[in-house]
Amino acid sequence: MGLYIETRIRATLDDLWARTQEPARHQRWDLRFTEIEYLPRAAGDPQRFRYATRLLPFVTIAGTGVSAGERERPDGTRTSALRFASPHPLSLLAEGSGYWRYVPDGDGVRFLTGYDYRPRWGAFGALADRLVLRPLMGWATAWSFDRLRLWLERGITPERALLNWLAELAVRALVVTLACTGLGLESLLLLLGPFAASTAYLCPLLLSVVVCLALFTAPLASTPAARRCLRTPPAHARAPRVLRSLENPR
Structure with missing residues (x-):
């Protein structure tokens, strides 16, 4: 698989399974999706679903997928596998597959999770995927996994976790902006008060330290x-056998 993300969550297997397998809960913590909806199916058939991601207020990219899970395995683990595809011309992801493991x-x-996909748009799409989309997808998956962890371990809802992230990001950006402008230097001199004149040569160094703290x-x-x-x-990571049994949803 092209992308791999792993986290450890202090929760019961049943609770984690419910918040990842129920569409209404899944779409709350997974940054990659705006909507996830199960489609009707016959008994014994794999579960088909529809997913959508809102890029802009009036631009939504949708696709369909098929999934199957192994809730009871001899070794005590659980597995969920899926294949997905999007016919939307603006979707760089043409089709792909992946899995979740619960150990x-x-x-x-x-x-x-491990997953991979085929980009569209030819050579341009391959380049855009390597430079932009693939790193972004890896980051979004890992960020979403940690948001799920906070929900299960600490009771911080996905919506609150997003607000916490935005607030911290804003504070860091404000600190960096002030430190890199004259306002940051003026504020630091005011804090130093009577020692400002004798320690003015240290201001660039102190501002550099502040920027590093804000960034890292x-x-x-x-x-x-x-x-x-x-x-x-x-080294031993591999896709589960149930993935090979799923047909392409297109």
Whole structure:
């Protein structure tokens, strides 16, 4: 698989399964989707679904997919696999496939995914995917996994987690902006008061330290962060067998 994300969540297997397999809950924490809807199916058939992502107020990219899960496995793990495709001409993702694994681990669950897709638009699409979309998809998946973790472990709803992230991002951007302008220097001199004249030569250094802290300090514990997830797959990682049984949804 082209992309791999893994996190560990202190929650029960049933709770994690419910918040990832129920469309109404899934779409709340997964940044990649705006809507997820199960489609009618006959008994015994794989579950078909429709998904949509709103890029702009009046631009929504939709697609369809098919999924199947193994809720009871001999080793105690669970697996969910899917194939998806989008006919929308603005969708760089033409078709793809992936899986989720749920691995009990002490008082929690290792939750991991592997997925890949085929971009459209020929050579231009391949370049855009490598430089922009693939890194963005990896980040969005990891960020969403951490938002899910906060929901299950600390009761921070996905909506509150997003507000926390936006607020922290705004504060960091404000600090960097002030530090890189005359306003930052003026504020620092005011804080130094009577020592301003003798320590003015240290101001550039202090402002540099402030910028570094704003840019590289670890996010708050209540703020979702992609950096908390593992992004490198183990050597033995492979797609589950159930994925091979799914047909392309197109």
